[in-house]
Amino acid sequence: MxxxxxxxxxxxxxxxxxxxxxxxxxxxxxxxxxxxxxxxxxxxxxxxxxxxxxxxxxxxxxxxxxxxxxxxxxxxxxxxxxxxxxAKGGDEIEQLAGVLESISTQLTRALAERRMLYSIGQNSTVYFDLDNILSEIAESAVELLGATSGVIGLWDKEKQVFRDATLVNLPQELLEREFPIEESLTTHVVERGHPIVLDDYSTYPRRLTLLDSYQFKGAIGVPLLVHGECIGSLVVLTTDPARRFSAQDVELLARFANQAAVAIQNIKL
Known part of the structure; x- marks a missing residue:
């Protein structure tokens, strides 16, 4: 034993x-x-x-x-x-929880972005309905950025006017209007050729008074570029006064704008 x-x-x-x-x-x-x-x-x-x-x-x-x-x-x-x-008062734990929550949000957003952009890319190669493709792009951008409304507008170089191609949560009567280059945020983006970020759209000098009842606050506009030429713009707006669009939001919106520009170019070809 x-x-x-x-x-x-x-x-x-x-x-x-x-x-x-x-x-x-x-x-x-x-x-x-x-x-x-x-x-x-x-x-x-x-x-x-x-x-x-x-x-x-x-x-x-x-x-x-x-x-x-x-x-x-x-x-x-x-x-x-x-x-x-x-002894540490739990401050470090709260900071760690905040960091983990931020990472989780970013990962969720990145996955959603990839899924949406992939779907848009697939539809662009299969379907040739530009209106539906641009509508999907605008709706996806509004959803992913947590915005309220959105618009994709195209610049008519020959007539020197701007037309809204698709709208999200905005008056449909805007589709029938033609805007000069000096009017609205969408045309301002085309004029400057680079992104514009607003913290308070209601105080923006070139805002559309037709939209005053919406009480928009933050807004982002990015250009649609084809071979370096600006052919239109993608704009999203929010009514949330606490929402402040960041540089990362601008980069994300620019990727959607790039998809729109590619779709327009492919269909015109």
């Missing part, structure tokens, strides 16, 4: 289970031996049962001792960690 026990830890949990089973089986083997020689076996039966129970309890303790030690270590680590967290 003394030679077997030192080897048991090397066997792991399976070895311990086997050893415990064999040890607990000892009294039963002894009982079988006595039954072969004695008729009055009741005292021996009781004794064998008690020994088996005792050995089983010892085996259970032996098997669960490592788990108990591990539990004690874990509790000690938690007890040591809690005062440290309390």
């Amino acid at each position: 003394m030679k077997i026990l030192p080897m048991i830890p090397k066997w792991g949990i399976r070895g311990k289970l086997l050893a415990s089973f064999l040890v607990s089986l000892g009294p039963l083997i002894l009982l079988g031996y006595l039954l072969a020689w004695e008729r009055d076996v009741l005292p021996y039966l009781i004794l064998a049962g008690l020994l088996s129970l005792l050995l089983a309890l010892v085996a259970i303790w032996w098997l669960t001792r490592p788990l108990s030690q591990l539990t004690c270590r874990a509790l000690n680590m938690v007890e040591e960690f809690i005062p440290e967290v309390s």
Whole structure:
């Protein structure tokens, strides 16, 4: 027995289970031996049962001792960690939670962007309905940027006028209008040829007074470029006063504008 026990830890949990089973089986083997020689076996039966129970309890303790030690270590680590967290006031944990939430939001947004751009790219190569493609692009941009409304407008170089090609949550009557280069944010983007970001559209000098009832706040406009030439613009607006569009939002909107420019170029070809 003394030679077997030192080897048991090397066997792991399976070895311990086997050893415990064999040890607990000892009294039963002894009982079988006595039954072969004695008729009055009741005292021996009781004794064998008690020994088996005792050995089983010892085996259970032996098997669960490592788990108990591990539990004690874990509790000690938690007890040591809690005062440290309390001493720091939880500021680091709040900062970490904020960082993790920001990363999660960015990943979700990036996946949604890839899914939308892939869908737009597929539709652009399969379908040749420019109105539907531009409508999908504008709706996707509004959704992904958390905006309220959006518009894609095209510049008619020959007539020197601007026409809205698709609208999202805006008056449909705008589709019938022609805008000079000096009017509206969409034409301003075409005139300048680069993105424009507004924190308060309601104070923008070139705003459309027709949209004053919407009480738009933040807005972004990016150009649609084909071989360096601006052929239109993509604009999104929000009514949320707390929403401030960032440089990352401009880059994202520019990718949608690029898809629109590619679709227009492909269909015209």
